[in-house]
Amino acid sequence: MKLTFWGAAKQVTGSMHMLTLDNGYKILVDCGLNYEQKRNMTEDTFSFPFNPTDIDVVILTHAHIDHSGNLPALVHQGFNGHILCTPATADLTKYLLFDSANIQWQEYKQKLNRAGKNRRKNVPKPAYIEKHVKETIDKMVTLHFNKRFELNEFATIELIEAGHLLGAASVVIEVKKGNDIKRIGFTGDLGRDHAEIIRTPTPMTDIDYLISETTYGGRKHKSSENSENELMKFIEDTCVRSRGRLIIPAFSVGRTQAIVHVLNKLHRTGQLPKVKVFVDSPLAVKTTHVYENYPYLLNKEASSFVKQFGSLFDFDELFWIEEMGAHDELMEYTDSCIIVSAAGMVEGGRIQEHVKNNIQNPFSTILIAGYCAEGTLGHRLLQGQKSIAIKGRDYPIYAKIASTDVFSSHPDKEEIFNYIKACDNKKLKKVFLVHGDEPNLIAMKQTLEESGLHAEVEIPDPQDVYTI
Numbered sequence: 001m002k003l004t005f006w007g008a009a010k011q012v013t014g015s016m017h018m019l020t021l022d023n024g025y026k027i028l029v030d031c032g033l034n035y036e037q038k039r040n041m042t043e044d045t046f047s048f049p050f051n052p053t054d055i056d057v058v059i060l061t062h063a064h065i066d067h068s069g070n071l072p073a074l075v076h077q078g079f080n081g082h083i084l085c086t087p088a089t090a091d092l093t094k095y096l097l098f099d100s101a102n103i104q105w106q107e108y109k110q111k112l113n114r115a116g117k118n119r120r121k122n123v124p125k126p127a128y129i130e131k132h133v134k135e136t137i138d139k140m141v142t143l144h145f146n147k148r149f150e151l152n153e154f155a156t157i158e159l160i161e162a163g164h165l166l167g168a169a170s171v172v173i174e175v176k177k178g179n180d181i182k183r184i185g186f187t188g189d190l191g192r193d194h195a196e197i198i199r200t201p202t203p204m205t206d207i208d209y210l211i212s213e214t215t216y217g218g219r220k221h222k223s224s225e226n227s228e229n230e231l232m233k234f235i236e237d238t239c240v241r242s243r244g245r246l247i248i249p250a251f252s253v254g255r256t257q258a259i260v261h262v263l264n265k266l267h268r269t270g271q272l273p274k275v276k277v278f279v280d281s282p283l284a285v286k287t288t289h290v291y292e293n294y295p296y297l298l299n300k301e302a303s304s305f306v307k308q309f310g311s312l313f314d315f316d317e318l319f320w321i322e323e324m325g326a327h328d329e330l331m332e333y334t335d336s337c338i339i340v341s342a343a344g345m346v347e348g349g350r351i352q353e354h355v356k357n358n359i360q361n362p363f364s365t366i367l368i369a370g371y372c373a374e375g376t377l378g379h380r381l382l383q384g385q386k387s388i389a390i391k392g393r394d395y396p397i398y399a400k401i402a403s404t405d406v407f408s409s410h411p412d413k414e415e416i417f418n419y420i421k422a423c424d425n426k427k428l429k430k431v432f433l434v435h436g437d438e439p440n441l442i443a444m445k446q447t448l449e450e451s452g453l454h455a456e457v458e459i460p461d462p463q464d465v466y467t468i
């Protein structure tokens, strides 16, 4: 059989791997948005490096858009099989894809307006619209963790808890050919050893080939503090001492819930000062209740928190903001407060407005709490410049720009290493490192090779094909 690395090879985003069985049956693992090629997201220019009608089945590891974001385009271009994922992933993905279609539609409408009457027909249509998202959702079939599912007479799959996001899975594909059985494990995105709300990743056992994420393959997370103490440092500094505003860009799904839950814990233990907390993200408002629908996926601490306080998230002083009117009011709010808003990399979304609003205020802090791809506004903010361009206008930076990795939902180098070691036995032949930039991939390859790992370690190039 053949393993092809169509995406997230030598980069983080755009996860898309294909396993082609000897009889030609094609399994696509993830179909994510490639942030590096986002500008090509129009109906005319967007294309897959294979024929979508040839794919037999898609396995979706988790809801994040860099793993799920191109599924409606795949369906639009003719994919007609099932999309297999956990129930929580199906629920979260639905919201994320509608949001993605909506963003593309709004951009399209803006371009139409700018183009004027005569040139409107030249404005390229979005890669997909709401209708394609609906068709995508109709193709989803949900599977629970640790239950084998037969794809056909040669292949079964099993989803394993990846601990990265509610419902996130690693997947083991077992392929039989006569007496020969091969097990291929895709980690998807992994979580950390001590995540907020959800359980830790479960390593895959007895596998022959491992395709592992390597986002932080060369980095040790700096924050050894627990997340409550770490967040309190910023709250005290900004909201108590300076009476300023703490602005936290966060992905609507995963990061926002982790941060709000920590704020809730600080509130319940009487540590949170009397400041209002705003979550200004319609997508976060919609997806947060999904967390409450899956109590069986929560870790022990989160379960007992719910038993004691009734909710992981809600507390006095917390305000969820969905409507535009309420967002506009918040833009006028001048008291000390905490604002959590999306998008996480500060590329678009309401967070850009909050960053613009606070960037020249020396009492405000912008706290970057997640991975920011190169070229994004979040990444540029962290470069320590004196001014920054936002939507074509230069703003001097007087606010404090800070970062923390305590909310990272990806394992660091030690945690990835331990995970891979736990999968390694005499059976494991090869480890393919993906979903990382080159320095992180090379660092993890070195670490693994120096550790005396039994298996060979490969860093595939984009579009590389391996016969396994």
Ligand SMILES: [Zn+2]
Binding pocket: 062, 064, 067, 164, 165, 189
């Ligand atoms: Zn992810």
